[in-house]
Amino acid sequence: MRRSIATVSISGTLVEKLRAIQAAGFGCVEIFENDLLYYDGTPGDVRRICDDLGLRIALYQPFRDFEGVGAERLERNVERLKRKFDVMHALGTDRLLVCSSVSPDTIRDDELIADQLAVLARHAQAAGVTACYEALAWGRHVHSYRHAWRLVDTVDHPSLTLALDSFHTLSLGDPVDEIASIPGDRIGFVQIADAPRMDMDVLEWSRHYRCFPGQGDFDLAGFTARVVKSGYRGPLSLEVFNDGFRSAPPAATAADGYRSLLLLEEQTRPRLTGASDTDALPLYAPPAVPAHLSTQFLEFAVDAASREHLVEWLEKLRFRRAGRHRSKDVTLYRHGMAAIVLNAEPDSFASAFFQQHGLSLCASAFRLDDAGLALERAAGFGYVPFSGRVGPNERVVPAVRSPDGSINYLVNETSGQPTLFEADFVLTDIDGPNEVGPLTGIDHICLALPMGGLDSWTLFLKAVFGLDASPGVLVPDPYGLVRSRAFSNRDRSLRVVLNASVDPHTAVAETVHVYHGTGLNHVAFSTDDIFGAVAEFKSAGLPLLHIPRNYYDDLEARYALPESLLARLQEHGLLYDRDERGGEFLHAYTETLDRRFFLEIVERRGGYDGYGAPNAAVRLASQARRRRDNAAA
Amino acid sequence: MRRSIATVSISGTLVEKLRAIQAAGFGCVEIFENDLLYYDGTPGDVRRICDDLGLRIALYQPFRDFEGVGAERLERNVERLKRKFDVMHALGTDRLLVCSSVSPDTIRDDELIADQLAVLARHAQAAGVTACYEALAWGRHVHSYRHAWRLVDTVDHPSLTLALDSFHTLSLGDPVDEIASIPGDRIGFVQIADAPRMDMDVLEWSRHYRCFPGQGDFDLAGFTARVVKSGYRGPLSLEVFNDGFRSAPPAATAADGYRSLLLLEEQTRPRLTGASDTDALPLYAPPAVPAHLSTQFLEFAVDAASREHLVEWLEKLRFRRAGRHRSKDVTLYRHGMAAIVLNAEPDSFASAFFQQHGLSLCASAFRLDDAGLALERAAGFGYVPFSGRVGPNERVVPAVRSPDGSINYLVNETSGQPTLFEADFVLTDIDGPNEVGPLTGIDHICLALPMGGLDSWTLFLKAVFGLDASPGVLVPDPYGLVRSRAFSNRDRSLRVVLNASVDPHTAVAETVHVYHGTGLNHVAFSTDDIFGAVAEFKSAGLPLLHIPRNYYDDLEARYALPESLLARLQEHGLLYDRDERGGEFLHAYTETLDRRFFLEIVERRGGYDGYGAPNAAVRLASQARRRRDNAAA
Structure with a gap:
């Protein structure tokens, strides 16, 4: 598929954005209106810059609150529309994204809305452009793609097409199957965004937490497979509003965006069961x-x-x-x-x-x-x-x-x-x-990343090694929260845990603050006999992290462990976790070797597949206390 | 009122927390279970530390998922309870916070729950302690204080009292009037937290976004006035889960917490209409x-x-x-x-x-x-x-x-x-x-704060100068988001705008990143004739910030301004905003004098009371472009 990205997805001035987008490999770009607004040059200048970079302006966006209005407002909206057509002509683009109305006084009358969309279509045709009508998840009356499609289908005009946006569909949990049955040439544009599952106002979720495909929790391959089945062959265009991306260097973000589309295309191929010739489809096919x-x-x-x-x-x-x-x-x-x-x-x-x-x-x-x-x-x-x-x-x-x-x-x-x-x-x-x-190998490695580093690493581990991600968890450190996400391949021969500080004080500890919080890396070695291993290592003088007695009192209350096991855990300074199926995890940490590094010894029993996340806070607190003690000494 | 705070509200190890809490002026503290869990000493040690600091342990918390369970689970819960009573005895505290059950298999039967709370009460009595039953806003069956009170009232046992938490009540929009009619001696504990209004899952909201009274949007004086009217005279205790506080230095956060309670007490006094003798009430009364x-x-x-x-x-x-x-x-x-x-x-x-x-x-x-x-x-x-x-x-x-x-x-x-x-x-x-x-005075000053600085300044401006806060707005900078909040007194003779970077790259620009984003301060001078003033200043050679032409094209589309006004705005390089009542704001910025500082000239017309927030993004983009140009030159 042609690969595109909206300028709003990355940071910088418009020119910086366009350069980063081109350098990342994209052939197309959506111009977000505000980026043009803040740009000190004409739309014609933007067109020339894009031409020089070999970028096609696939779409101009967004046009808001056109339909579902009274007659007088409609007239004003048509005036507004014509001005934007002028801008589009100067930009040299023929596609306009039109979002479903969000205005509280939207008239909830499909017939009226269809009539007004027909007006839109006629003006678009007169201007030689195509309007792409998109259902915003928080649209006042029209908020599902199926509703938007019924309206577009009713109008039945070549200059009015449907725009799809994976976020608006998947955030609502809308079923995606119907996409496949929409004629591909009636879909004018497809925007792609992933997001972590969050239980919050969908508008806020959309504006701050979207991310690139593969970085969130949505089934984007399922969505994209339906798009491909529909026959749509236009661009797949990333449209991501993300607070972190807004402040990260644009070149790196754009490069991750491009990778995420390649990965999405690869993941979409096996979902196209029944397609006549998947090899002929314009989807990226890297080595396995x-x-x-x-x-x-x-x-x-x-x-x-x-x-x-x-x-x-x-x-x-x-x-x-x-x-x-x-x-x-x-x-x-x-x-x-x-x-x-x-x-x-x-x-x-x-x-x-x-x-x-x-x-x-x-x-x-x-x-x-x-x-x-x-x-x-x-x-x-x-x-x-x-x-x-x-x-x-x-x-x-x-x-x-x-x-x-x-x-x-x-x-x-x-x-x-x-x-x-x-x-x-x-x-x-x-x-x-x-x-x-007593050690059998490396169980997992754990990398401490700067705040904002998780998204980039997630793509790397998925794309290069094909690892799967577990849902993220938040772990409290005495000096800030840590977001943790585990990755592994199917047979668990490779496990990687990524920890990133949620808080900037923790992340940039060295430069601005006494708070070190995380910033530690560790390697976990596996054993089949952790009691024996730890006894041996301790007697050899390996300094193990001391675990407070209160931890064991609480463990007793939580799990009703046999007295003898509890006593052995405490004697050896081991931490304990149990999963819902009875799998057990016994582990011990060394003290930190320097501020950034320590070791872990782990034993997995009964198919336990996690990393002892409930114990991470105990470890972080003990490490913080040790650092304080050392600093005081 | 006695002033208390939960250890979870601030960062650090347990000992650091207790020291910061004492230094801030608090006489009481709630011990949050996890802080004890991570502490490498006995509960008796904690008691001695608190004794040495002159801190009373007002409460131990939380005890979860006691009620609404089957007989066998109840038995286990009683065992768990007894262990916690042992901890409480060692801590030397006689109050336990019991949260309403959140377990999905909670039995939704008020009669059964009341019976089990009676069991709780009898065991509490036997242990010489009082249980304080709190309705969590996300409790499975019991989530309003009124429901919790009905149950506590039904049990009618001196060792079972009601716990109130302003967040759980105000986040749900629960009416607070009924609080005043609960007998004060049946309320065992009162927790206080503010929060910004957010439309999200209430559990997530509670866990990450609570703040001190006065920093958020809740009517805490109204809540507290009802508490005082009930006759309750126990501690008001801050219980705040806040990602920022988790990573900020504990002494400063605790000091702000203490201030926030003083301010709350001051604001509560005038809400006690009809109280017989407000002067005799234990509420802070500073000079006006x-x-x-x-x-x-x-x-x-x-x-x-x-x-x-x-x-x-x-x-x-x-x-x-x-x-x-x-x-x-x-x-x-x-x-x-x-x-x-x-x-x-x-x-x-x-x-x-x-x-x-x-x-x-x-x-x-x-x-x-x-x-x-x-x-x-x-x-x-x-x-x-x-x-x-x-x-x-x-x-x-x-x-x-x-x-x-x-x-x-x-x-x-x-x-x-x-x-x-x-x-x-x-x-x-x-x-x-x-x-x-042409200038008549200082309209407002605008301070750029590091990320996380807003909460502390909000308290300062409210407590020292009695300023009121407007709701916060988010402004996009090309290199990150900026949270902005305006403060003023009633007659608008003092106006202060605070801007804080949402993103750490922007906030700590100098040390870790090329991204400067904000970090600018400015002073806005008022004038009654901005066209004359700007013309004069420009002809004197004052360098004004250049505003892109596209801004005016968009202004035209948004406001349908008269052609002549639009031409004059563009000629003078002015920005324009209009409020819903037709009040107008015309303003111009100088270029930045160094990386941190610039000036603004503003004219308010027709009672306009804002700061041109919709134009802030245009300014930030122009400033960013200028910085880039300067850096390139």
Whole structure:
């Protein structure tokens, strides 16, 4: 499909917006009236800028409160309309979005409204343009697309078509099936927006919380499949009102918008059951999501001091040094299936990462079936391939940048060939990769993002790795709220949790405020015997986060746990969660290694699939208390 | 009334919270269960800390989902209850808040519920405590205080009382009159929260948007008056769930909470019509709001360069230098009733202000009837009196600090005595204070606040000056949204507009982001002839902000203005707004003098009482474009 976006969806002046939209790959744009209003130039100037950028102005919007009015008002509205037609001619666009009336004195008479829409159609025809009539979810009388379609169908004039907007339809829970039966050439325009499910006034919801497809909770592939089935082949155009996007850099937002349309098109294809030839449809078809995905290693940017500290902890966790990189100051540690790489190479991407973030995850390596195709998929979605400095005899590994600039290596090991570790590292003679120890692998990684970072990462994890998102949860930190969302693939071989501060004080702690709130990252290792593992790690001296006694008193009241289990949990300092089907989650945290980083040990029992979210507040409070204590000491 | 606050209302660890609450002046506190849960000590430890601080634990909360359950669940709930009674004994508190059940399987049978509340009452009595039963607005079956009261009245047991919460009552629009007829000794506890009017799910509204009395839109004085009339004399306790407060420093938030209760008590007194002796009631009675309030001068912190620039502009606006301070590097400029003081004194509060903010408003002086009483009032609300370095022969002027540290001089001129200007300044011989010129005075000042600054300033302006707040509006800046709220006194002799960025990128522009969005302050001067004034200022070379032509095209479509007026507006670069009663607002902006500051010239016609809010987005867009152009140049 042709890909379009409304100027209102991103920040900046009109010219900045148009440049960002073109750079992201869009071929079409909707001009939002206010953006033109604030622009210091003529509509003709805007047309020339778009021409120079190769952007087609697909639509001018919105025209409001035309229909359902008295005769005198209708006359004034026609005058108003003619002025806007003049603007459209100067802009060089032939489509006008007309929203259903919201005025309290709208006359609720379909016959009258149809007559007035016929007037609209005749004037549009005279001006050589097409009006696209859209039912606003909060329209006074017309608020469903089915009602709008009945009216457009009644008028039956080529210059009056139906405009669809996924938000207006899905926010009301309107059934979408009927879309497929509308003749495609009677649909003049299709706007696309996702949104998180919220129970609030639909107008406020629409104005502040829309987001790009894939970032929210709506079934947009289902919606779009009906649109495609109708025969509509015009643009799919993003129209997103989002407080965060309003203040984020326009180029990055526009790029995410474009990706979101590609992803939507990919997700729409399998929903087109019964379509005669889906391959011929104008929908994006990237290489499939990587299969047999798992984490091969996590790579941390370290300096000498933090490496020493981290190695001390890893050794207490029974990790052993397994190798040293052939050409760089990079070491490999392993325990069971878990591998950790510590990168202290000067003048590398890792050292740049360390300077910016301190001890932090700078790269992850993923085993998968076809690294070349995985890279092609990621690049197709506009993510930036990475190639670093490679020494002699080292393998060239396809890689792609995350939204924060960290690197994702895409690794396929061919049997008979040296593994990546064998190729790049001088391996130490240890008891093989499956050395016996209490840890079985990496359960999940958790990234702390700046406020507003969630949307971009959501798209990245869905588009590149095909992960599914769980609903978001809010977790209270003593110094602000944290929004948390978990992602995983179907077989749970890859799990990622994203935490973002809701509050700016927490997010930009370092620069403006003493409040650190979050800003921590962690890695959770899995075990099948957490009591044994924790006992062993504690006796080796691993500092575990202390959990207040009151937590266990409350646990007792909440779950009526057996006295003995409760006592063992408390003795080992473990946290506990239970799901509705009786699955259990037992976990423990280390203290923070520096302000940004700690480790977790988890045991899943009985198919538990979460992350102990009810305990996150306890952890955050304990960590905050420790930071205060340390600051005071 | 005794003043109390729930620990959930502010940020921090439990100990930090308790210290902040005590420091703010509260005598009582509600312990929120989760704060205890995260605390690494026993309930007895909490009791000792409170004892040491002189804080009484008025209540432990919340106990949930007790009533409306089957027999087996009731038994478990009684067990749960007994554990909480143990906690309460250790805490040394005798009141437990019991919320109406929210569980989906609540049995909707008032008789059963009353029986189970009677069970609750008997167990409470046995434990020597009182249960306070509260109707949550989203309670499954019981959601109004009247319903809760019927149940409590039916049980008729001294250990079961009613708890009131202003949010639960006012959010539902429940009538409050019946409160007055409940026997005061049957009300066990009263929680107070305000909130902005929002059309959203009441649970979400309650959890994220509550605020202190006076910061929102509820009629809390009306609610509290009924509570007082009932005979209730227990604590008024703030229980506020607010995302902003969760991340703000606890001491400042607690101090605002305490002020808000004082202000509420003051506002409640006049609502107690018919009460026998209001003077004997335990309600705060500060000195009255200052009468005959007006701005005497505005004082700007400047350095030599910005002073030169600002003086150049002031002279183009026909301000004339009217004096020089007797002992400091401070000069006075006047035009009509408007007076501007430029403070470049080194090592003064003004120089500190300049270093932090650049050119900015560092002080305002207000004429009023009784400066001593006004200071007493401000100090009574906990605002900090200021006394600066005073030279020989200069007057000592009472002053109080604003939330941002700027100074408010409280000036009363006694006839026959030298005026403040005469006392402090060597005055130049100009044509007297009412020199003929097109400006008549200061219409309003507009302060740009960091995100989250609105609530604190709202209390300050209401408490110190008795200003009323208009409803807030959201204004789009090209780089983020701005929340704007206007304040004025009854005779409109003082008008203040507060703008706060909704988005952190805009708010903390200097430190983390290129996005400056707002961060501007301005002063608006009034005139009776804006066309003449602007023509004169322009010909003197004052740089006015350019308004795009498209704005006028749209104005034409919106208001159907006479061709001649439209032409004159465009010729002079004026913005236009009209209210529903035909009042008109014509205004023009200067360019920005530095990144933070500009001037406005306004003419009000026909009783127009607003600030041209629909034009603010045009201004912000023009300013943003200018900044971009300047940055590019």
